[in-house]
Amino acid sequence: NAGVMQNPRHLVRRRGQEARLRCSPMKGHSHVYWYRQLPEEGLKFMVYLQKENIIDESGMPKERFSAEFPKEGPSILRIQQVVRGDSAAYFCASSPPTGPATYNEQFFGPGTRLTVL
Amino acid sequence: AQTVTQSQPEMSVQEAETVTLSCTYDTSESDYYLFWYKQPPSRQMILVIRQEAYKQQNATENRFSVNFQKAAKSFSLKISDSQLGDAAMYFCAYSGQGGKLIFGQGTELSVKP
Numbered sequence: 001n002a003g004v005m006q007n008p009r010h011l012v013r014r015r016g017q018e019a020r021l022r023c024s025p026m027k028g029h030s031h032v033y034w035y036r037q038l039p040e041e042g043l044k045f046m047v048y049l050q051k052e053n054i055i056d057e058s059g060m061p062k063e064r065f066s067a068e069f070p071k072e073g074p075s076i077l078r079i080q081q082v083v084r085g086d087s088a089a090y091f092c093a094s095s096p097p098t099g100p101a102t103y104n105e106q107f108f109g110p111g112t113r114l115t116v117l
Numbered sequence: 118a119q120t121v122t123q124s125q126p127e128m129s130v131q132e133a134e135t136v137t138l139s140c141t142y143d144t145s146e147s148d149y150y151l152f153w154y155k156q157p158p159s160r161q162m163i164l165v166i167r168q169e170a171y172k173q174q175n176a177t178e179n180r181f182s183v184n185f186q187k188a189a190k191s192f193s194l195k196i197s198d199s200q201l202g203d204a205a206m207y208f209c210a211y212s213g214q215g216g217k218l219i220f221g222q223g224t225e226l227s228v229k230p
Contacts, residue, residue: 108162
């Protein structure tokens, strides 16, 4: 069973371009979380998605950032008109469907390191 | 809102010795989970240990154990018989209702041979 996959692993963009980050969850996992890690900092929650639904986007910047998790295919984190401050490592984590009164571990992908020139 | 604080940006330990990393958190929830994650230079996030808040017994995983003080909202990680491969960033994390993880700022652990 392959782990969480993210691509690309490294992405370089110039200011004003668009960045698309992809996350393929583990087989059987229907929950996806995106986190951002700025240099020298811990991971910060951005958004939580289930198939075709955004459950919690309280950590997403209001502008330029969007996320989706379609019925088929990977989850996509999209950053429009990137700025230098968007340079960071973006991690995706997936978990299986949550049962009542249980916690399901989040399995992390290797991350995508975005560099904005 | 929940917060997680790690007050030790860096720690150092001699190989084979024991080290304790500190973590405090703040929450008004009664049911939650606490975690320690390891992030080596590869940046892969690796779950080290997990503690359910309703359990009084401290979690243990081989050389890793926690000291969970619920009333004090403290959750420290003890690494026994430290090995060179333990050198990494360690993050304390909280998860309550909603499932998202809230991370502390991290503690960089170095292990001296």
